């Protein structure tokens with residue numbers, strides 16, 4: 001099923017940065033679900049407003065809640081290693097955010113209510129950044145956009161038709177890879193490497209068409 005996006009016309013990086021800052025200011029004050037009571041910070045984004053790839057994770061963990069930046073803990077560091085190996089620049093090529101912006105206690109999976117309360121921020125980020133590629137990092141992010149039941153291992157690595165004019169791919173979450181160390185052919189880490197190579201090729205193709 002295709003999701004409809006509100007078109008927000010920000011053509012320059014400055015316009016995107018301004019619109020994102022305004023959205024972030026609203027988000028910082030948000031009390032739409034109970035998570036505001038336990039957060040240290042709202043974790044809005046990292047990377048570039050004009051990035052061609054948007055990576056959507058699950059939710060902030062302890063390190064992200066403490067720093068206000070997504071994917072800076074152990075999972076984030078492993079993600080950085082995979083990105084570097086694939087030649088994807090986290091600061092320039094990516095805009096990184098999560099399905100929800102506040103840390104759930106004990107890092108539990110976000111509830112549907114929490115995701116619904118945060119959805120306007122995520123959809124706003126997609127509309128403003130207007131990426132060419134969206135990476136749904138892990139089951140929670142993928143679940144937010146795919147209605148049918150699925151296993152992440154079955155859908156990862158395929159280009160999905162979810163938004164008009166945006167290439168979408170689900171990939172493994174680095175937390176899962178922290179528990180799976182094998183690099184053997186067909187292992188989760190091996191598949192992640194292949195997926196990111198594929199994504200880098202798509203990025204190069206997009207850049208060469210501009």
Ligand code: URA
Nearest residue numbers: 057058059060070071
């Ligand atoms: N896991 C996520 O999904 N997001 C983060 O920001 C950190 C860990």
